[in-house]
Amino acid sequence: MARTAHTSLWQRWAQDDQLRMILIFVPPAILVFTVFVMMPMLQAGFFAPWKWSGYGPAPWAMNETTQTTFGRWVGDRNFERMLGHSAFRQAVWNSGLVIAVSLLVQLPLALALALMIYRTSRANTVFRLIFFLPYILAEVATGLIFAFALDGNYGLSAWLSQLVGLEEAWFPLAERPWAYYSILAVLVWKYFGFHMMIYIAGLQSINSELLESAEIDGATSWQKAWYIKIPLIWPAITVSIFYSVLGALQVFDLVMPMTAGGPSNSSHTLVSYLYNFGFIRLDVGFGSAVGVFLFVTGVVFALAYRNTVQRGQ
Amino acid sequence: MSRMFTWADAARIIVLLAVSFLILMPIAAAVLGGFKTNGELRVSPFGLPEVWHLQFYGEILGGRRFWVYLGNSFFISIMTVGLTLVLGSMCAFAFAQTRFFGSRFLFGYLLLGLMFPVAAAIMPLFLTVRDLGLLDTAWGVILPQVAFGLAFSIMFFRTFFKEMPSELFDAARVDGCSYIRFYFTFTLPLSTPILATIAVFVFVQSWNNYLLPLIMLNDREGYTWTLGAMDFRGEYAAEWNRTLAFVSATLAPAVVFFLAAQKYIVSGLTGGAVKG
Amino acid sequence: MAEVRMTNINKSFGAVEVIPDLSLTIPDGSFSVLVGPSGCGKSTLLRMIAGLEDVSAGEIHIAGEDVTGAKPSDRGIAMVFQSYALYPHMSVRQNIGFGLKLAKTPKDEINRRVGEAAEILQLGPLLDRKPRQLSGGQRQRVAIGRSIVRKPKVFLFDEPLSNLDAALRTQMRVELAELHAKLNATMIYVTHDQVEAMTMADQIVIMKDGIIQQVGRPMELYNAPQNPFVAGFIGSPRMNLIEGRIAEARKSKILGIRPEHIDVSPDAGEWEGRLRYVEHLGSDTVAYVDSEAAGRITVRLPGEVAISTGDAVFLTPRANNIHLFRADGTVERA
Ligand SMILES: Nc1ncnc2c1ncn2[C@@H]1O[C@H](COP(=O)(O)OP(=O)(O)OP(=O)(O)O)[C@@H](O)[C@H]1O
Ligand SMILES: [Mg+2]
Numbered sequence: 001m002a003r004t005a006h007t008s009l010w011q012r013w014a015q016d017d018q019l020r021m022i023l024i025f026v027p028p029a030i031l032v033f034t035v036f037v038m039m040p041m042l043q044a045g046f047f048a049p050w051k052w053s054g055y056g057p058a059p060w061a062m063n064e065t066t067q068t069t070f071g072r073w074v075g076d077r078n079f080e081r082m083l084g085h086s087a088f089r090q091a092v093w094n095s096g097l098v099i100a101v102s103l104l105v106q107l108p109l110a111l112a113l114a115l116m117i118y119r120t121s122r123a124n125t126v127f128r129l130i131f132f133l134p135y136i137l138a139e140v141a142t143g144l145i146f147a148f149a150l151d152g153n154y155g156l157s158a159w160l161s162q163l164v165g166l167e168e169a170w171f172p173l174a175e176r177p178w179a180y181y182s183i184l185a186v187l188v189w190k191y192f193g194f195h196m197m198i199y200i201a202g203l204q205s206i207n208s209e210l211l212e213s214a215e216i217d218g219a220t221s222w223q224k225a226w227y228i229k230i231p232l233i234w235p236a237i238t239v240s241i242f243y244s245v246l247g248a249l250q251v252f253d254l255v256m257p258m259t260a261g262g263p264s265n266s267s268h269t270l271v272s273y274l275y276n277f278g279f280i281r282l283d284v285g286f287g288s289a290v291g292v293f294l295f296v297t298g299v300v301f302a303l304a305y306r307n308t309v310q311r312g313q
Numbered sequence: 314m315s316r317m318f319t320w321a322d323a324a325r326i327i328v329l330l331a332v333s334f335l336i337l338m339p340i341a342a343a344v345l346g347g348f349k350t351n352g353e354l355r356v357s358p359f360g361l362p363e364v365w366h367l368q369f370y371g372e373i374l375g376g377r378r379f380w381v382y383l384g385n386s387f388f389i390s391i392m393t394v395g396l397t398l399v400l401g402s403m404c405a406f407a408f409a410q411t412r413f414f415g416s417r418f419l420f421g422y423l424l425l426g427l428m429f430p431v432a433a434a435i436m437p438l439f440l441t442v443r444d445l446g447l448l449d450t451a452w453g454v455i456l457p458q459v460a461f462g463l464a465f466s467i468m469f470f471r472t473f474f475k476e477m478p479s480e481l482f483d484a485a486r487v488d489g490c491s492y493i494r495f496y497f498t499f500t501l502p503l504s505t506p507i508l509a510t511i512a513v514f515v516f517v518q519s520w521n522n523y524l525l526p527l528i529m530l531n532d533r534e535g536y537t538w539t540l541g542a543m544d545f546r547g548e549y550a551a552e553w554n555r556t557l558a559f560v561s562a563t564l565a566p567a568v569v570f571f572l573a574a575q576k577y578i579v580s581g582l583t584g585g586a587v588k589g
Numbered sequence: 590m591a592e593v594r595m596t597n598i599n600k601s602f603g604a605v606e607v608i609p610d611l612s613l614t615i616p617d618g619s620f621s622v623l624v625g626p627s628g629c630g631k632s633t634l635l636r637m638i639a640g641l642e643d644v645s646a647g648e649i650h651i652a653g654e655d656v657t658g659a660k661p662s663d664r665g666i667a668m669v670f671q672s673y674a675l676y677p678h679m680s681v682r683q684n685i686g687f688g689l690k691l692a693k694t695p696k697d698e699i700n701r702r703v704g705e706a707a708e709i710l711q712l713g714p715l716l717d718r719k720p721r722q723l724s725g726g727q728r729q730r731v732a733i734g735r736s737i738v739r740k741p742k743v744f745l746f747d748e749p750l751s752n753l754d755a756a757l758r759t760q761m762r763v764e765l766a767e768l769h770a771k772l773n774a775t776m777i778y779v780t781h782d783q784v785e786a787m788t789m790a791d792q793i794v795i796m797k798d799g800i801i802q803q804v805g806r807p808m809e810l811y812n813a814p815q816n817p818f819v820a821g822f823i824g825s826p827r828m829n830l831i832e833g834r835i836a837e838a839r840k841s842k843i844l845g846i847r848p849e850h851i852d853v854s855p856d857a858g859e860w861e862g863r864l865r866y867v868e869h870l871g872s873d874t875v876a877y878v879d880s881e882a883a884g885r886i887t888v889r890l891p892g893e894v895a896i897s898t899g900d901a902v903f904l905t906p907r908a909n910n911i912h913l914f915r916a917d918g919t920v921e922r923a
Pocket of ligand 1: 781
């Protein structure tokens, strides 16, 4: 559409319905996204070098009554404190464990099950629904159910303790490595179905003539899976790896009902650590510093992953 | 060739049944636990109750709190879904149909929102919501949820809109249909599958959300059911049967919703997810 | 010897019976083409020979051996699919060698045989490409290459040319015929294109609704169709099949006469009619004539004839090319 240089904005608005559409359709979403996602993230960067309780408009604003800023500038000390904090290191390690378990246990399990039930049949549909069910349950509900099952006075743990004949009941959620291992197990329980469904979708879209061709070539079921099916759903696998790594950085809801980070801060994830040591203690600067760490980890991973593993997809 | 029942088939069935058992057993134990007295729960956590005690479920379902929590969760989820669909699909339509100054940049800006966990900015977000005067209101949860859901829903919508036949749009343009009119008369009605899929995912996420309500809501009257469940657990710490009854009562709507919406859940996983 | 013999084959999908009872022998070394309308069970039959589909009843013998329950890879067959079914993540070389690799053939043996196949099909320069970097015809050749390295006794093709454009299709037809001559193996080829069938086959098998209508050499089917279905199916333009008075006059139910076997004259002949429509194809002219006695008749004329729509014409069927199909199923030919 040719336009003369001196048409006024108003004329363009009246004439150009594309412009009108863009100006009406785009800003609301961008505004909401900016105010509630990007601005807070940016602010986290600015708050990180301050000690601030959140009182007042900003840490650097002047408080008229005390004639000081609301917050106190601490430079990189929040980061220093964070990196030196054993609970933080534990949280980083724990989040890393989520990734490891996800890659080594959860995804292979999901793939194996997907290969078993991706074909359409009534029984397979039922199994698919059952395996996907945990993904739909709220983390809080899941966490409470397993908190019960692993409670030494009740549930699975009590039953096992009796079976083995322990003098005192076993409370896995109150014991050091076991508390977090339990969370890991429940994470697998809850999320493998999600990854399985991604794989099933990929497997179902494979051209059946390819598999028949492989059959004529003499491939066994194992060989068909290894040489044909898995390579062909590789894009779906990379997507599911991406989700599970970013998901590992988000784990929180499940931790609270199961252990709330205990015993002695051994089962924190990065987010539950942030909640406990930032939010609960109203330490905005420190919480922001942890947030910045999360942001950098997530973005660096995402960009690196997209440019290496997922390149060209 | 006639295939016979082989050992591999048997092994497969056994594995599938074992996994199903591991999934269903804890859920069943929770549901049944709500029918047992606390004493019985200690001795037989997984079996059927000796006597079916209905009073624990009865107290919860007959009381007011449970329904207030569910109502709050429902309102928050519905509003989140509605706003996400409206804002997300409009914005995605602009991205799919036109290229405008800065559109690539804006798209990348939205993509960035997919790369870090929601919780990273939780402290400044709390202050923003406070400064807007939305603490302890449903909107303090709804708006951030919408914002977090926008990035991913815009990706999905855009992919879907781009795959719609462009002849349709050309024909409508020739007939003198404006962009905005096209969106309302063609794009939206033809997009019900993707709208439904996104709606289901946003709804489930909102319904299950714990972190945001935990931070934004203090007043029990405004609690969502997830906060309520944790609260209940704290209150009846020694009585697992009541907590289990409460949790089980909340499972029912989730399972019903899941069965009703599974078609859209599956298409969500097959569609945009795999294409990224 | 690699004769394929099917005896009393029955095939049902659940309650749907696709092939009621079929017996057929494909001679050793022949190029046999299965034709028939869409949905008549050609692919199903081919897939049963391949072992991709179980037979509901009956037996299949390949080279004298009962393979009814055998795995596809143990039947000595190779198959080329309509979609080519090339493994998209493997190079051409890996695609061709995959079956050999599964059979634990030594590396240099694989290389040698892949090289041979590439030679025959002129795939040499393409060996390290991925399928998506190939044209349709090249993919087709790779698919064939993949089947020939296995040195099968029987080749099965399911509409392998239907994804190609007309020119390429003609070229590939010639190449397949040459390949057949070179390898001297039994080939079974499914198509619903009767031109493909006529040009390539030693033996044509015509099917309809899972039942074999006629088996024979192309010219046999052309000259002596056993029923009106075969008569109408083979030959282009279609044979005229005339019912009513004219057929009854010769004590038959249907009288068949091919368009090329009718003489046209402006002033005298057996049936009087008027030209409705004329198609000039260059080498031929196809004319459609409406006649009172025989209804609409298609006539094939030489390329350069001076006639035009609306002309009154007289048609005379050549007496010794008339096919008479009796109500009792017998056929009479002059
Ligand atoms: N797996 C199946 N389940 C049920 N019915 C089937 C199945 N496969 C084929 N059929 C039916 O069997 C009949 C024959 O199918 P087939 O694919 O053999 O036809 P065809 O002759 O190859 O046709 P085309 O020329 O269209 O490829 C069809 O009516 C089809 O609907
Ligand atoms: Mg077919």
